Amino acid sequence: MSKKVIFSGMQPSGVPHIGNYFGAIKNWADLQDDYNCLYCIVDLHAITVRQSPDELRKNTLNALALYIACGLDPDKNTIYVQSHYNGHSELSWLLSCFAYMGELGRMTQYKDKSANNPDNINLGLFAYPVLQAADILLFGSHLVPIGDDQKQHLELTRDIAIRFNNIYGDIFTIPEVFTPKTGARIKRLSDPEKKMSKSDGEAHYVGILDPADVVMKKFKRAVTDSDTEIRHDPENKAGVSSLLEIYALACGITLEASLAEFEGKQYGHLKTTVAQAVIDNVTSPIQAKYNELIKNPEHLQQIAKTNAEKAKNIGDKVLVKVKNAIGLI
Numbered sequence: 141m142s143k144k145v146i147f148s149g150m151q152p153s154g155v156p157h158i159g160n161y162f163g164a165i166k167n168w169a170d171l172q173d174d175y176n177c178l179y180c181i182v183d184l185h186a187i188t189v190r191q192s193p194d195e196l197r198k199n200t201l202n203a204l205a206l207y208i209a210c211g212l213d214p215d216k217n218t219i220y221v222q223s224h225y226n227g228h229s230e231l232s233w234l235l236s237c238f239a240y241m242g243e244l245g246r247m248t249q250y251k252d253k254s255a256n257n258p259d260n261i262n263l264g265l266f267a268y269p270v271l272q273a274a275d276i277l278l279f280g281s282h283l284v285p286i287g288d289d290q291k292q293h294l295e296l297t298r299d300i301a302i303r304f305n306n307i308y309g310d311i312f313t314i315p316e317v318f319t320p321k322t323g324a325r326i327k328r329l330s331d332p333e334k335k336m337s338k339s340d341g342e343a344h345y346v347g348i349l350d351p352a353d354v355v356m357k358k359f360k361r362a363v364t365d366s367d368t369e370i371r372h373d374p375e376n377k378a379g380v381s382s383l384l385e386i387y388a389l390a391c392g393i394t395l396e397a398s399l400a401e402f403e404g405k406q407y408g409h410l411k412t413t414v415a416q417a418v419i420d421n422v423t424s425p426i427q428a429k430y431n432e433l434i435k436n437p438e439h440l441q442q443i444a445k446t447n448a449e450k451a452k453n454i455g456d457k458v459l460v461k462v463k464n465a466i467g468l469i
């Protein structure tokens with residue numbers, strides 16, 4: 141039996157943070173042996189917010205190097221850049237005729253981003269989830285590994301696919317969501333009630349490429365509470381609970397084991413130990429590989445090119461089925 145298909149993506153806007161890593165990329169790497177995986181750098185999504193052309197070019201290639209440095213094997217996975225295969229835009233248009241204004245207007249990310257960018261509430265920002273649906277449905281994806289904040293978009297993708305299938309028959313595979321038990325919503329260190337987000341600015345997230353001293357400094361400043369007890373209680377102790385979760389993820393241990401390590405210890409010790417685990421097990425090893433890969437941009441370009449062709453070979457078959465179903469000749 142052929143392997144089931146996974147699709148996921150990340151925007152090349154800035155450097156990914158440990159939320160992107162624990163919520164998504166790390167799980168992609170864990171799934172790569174059991175599925176036929178497509179991991180995309182979604183540059184067309186990134187331009188819904190104004191990007192500097194030079195930064196976008198740099199971030200796109202950097203993202204490719206980071207995917208590989210985070211453990212994605214470019215020979216096993218289809219790692220490519222969204223704009224290199226026009227099937228994404230084409231299917232996006234077709235699907236937009238099956239997506240309702242009302243449901244798009246309800247998307248949390250749209251509401252947040254339009255509130256943050258009042259001068260640039262563009263049509264692309266509104267239609268963003270339709271392009272995301274196209275990404276996923278284009279390859280007959282069965283599973284979509286994402287963080288919590290993308291669940292609503294996946295729900296919409298399913299709704300659009302089911303709506304389309306109800307009209308035209310069994311064209312699209314209905315994808316399932318995959319979110320990790322721990323790590324689906326990594327919190328901001330400076331405000332553990334909120335999720336860690338690139339748009340909040342560098343000071344508020346731990347970037348995968350942050351030097352060790354910067355990572356340490358950010359964790360030392362992590363907001364906790366005025367109590368002294370270390371326990372996992374996200375409702376009442378968001379900061380401490382988040383640190384325990386990050387430690388479990390960085391060390392590949394359970395939350396219980398993480399807690400056992402810190403019971404009776406002081407907050408200062410918790411912060412520096414978690415920081416050191418992130419440095420030793422996540423950022424330093426990734427940076428070592430990344431620094432090697434980024435020295436050879438031609439090789440990265442070649443990987444992107446070959447893999448975009450692989451994506452096209454899969455996606456074009458679905459696109460033909462969709463066009464035939466609709467009645468395009």
Ligand code: TYM
Nearest residue numbers: 148149150151159160163164272286287290324325326336
């Ligand atoms: P993006 O680029 O914002 O984030 C990439 C992935 O990281 C996850 N993530 C988090 N996980 C845990 N804690 C956090 N604080 C955190 N912040 C981000 C996101 O949930 C995501 O999985 N629209 C998508 C990209 C996309 C996509 C797709 C994803 C486009 N097409 C198709 C899946 C399938 C986005 O903006 O992710």
